[in-house]
Amino acid sequence: MSVPLRPGEHQRRILESGRHKEAELVLRKGRWFFNLVVESHDAKPVAFGPVMGVDVGENNLAAHSLGKVFGGEHLRDRRDRHLALRRRLQSNGSPSAKQKLRQVSGKEMRRVKHTNHETSKAIVQAAIKAGVAKITMEDLTHIRARIKAGKRVRGRLHRWAWRQLQTFVEYKARAAGIAVEYVNPAYTSQMCSCCGHLGKRSKHRFVCTHCGLRAHSDLNASRNLARIGGTAVPPRAAVNTPDVGSVDMGNHVCISQ
Incomplete structure (x- = not known):
């Protein structure tokens, strides 16, 4: 035809x-x-500009260092519901249950992919608007092997499409001429993005006992990634860190000690 x-x-x-x-x-x-x-060919690389750090997670899909957090509660709830339905269908074992299982699995994958596309598009658009020259993200190679949690939490984390979201951010960024770099994520969630000292993280809250910074833990991690990408200095567990200049914290500017 x-x-x-x-x-x-x-x-x-x-x-x-x-x-x-x-x-x-x-x-x-x-x-x-x-x-x-x-x-299509990638755009001309951005020669100069700030660095954006992007932290991906499970409680929140992503957070970038310009101050935006993308929540993942709704998607996580829907995926837990699909998991319960899949278990019921698998235990049934009938031909109709197997057919329904294929439909449910396909629908779940499409929903996750669509959400990751929307999130990555918003991240890259924010980077373009801010004139960002490079996006720094965590190197999550072998992350699943390093997960230490209960069986239920491990199962949920193993199903999470972290790498897919990072891949979407990467190709959208490169198409806009923005470089992408992956760095060692060690201590990015525990280190204060303001003074560089180790602080305390409790769920979504980060508190630095040295400089008094209080911030969303994922935003703090994304700002650490931005700092690492901007200075090319890998994260480390040392108590004192070299002077890396100022880090924009939104309402105020913190100067490294």
């Missing part, structure tokens, strides 16, 4: 932006969709 392609203005701009690659024809809920991959 020969079917004419009638793209809208938005689709036409995408088609003209690069080279056409593989395509796929998909039937979903009685409707046909034509998915065409277009390979």
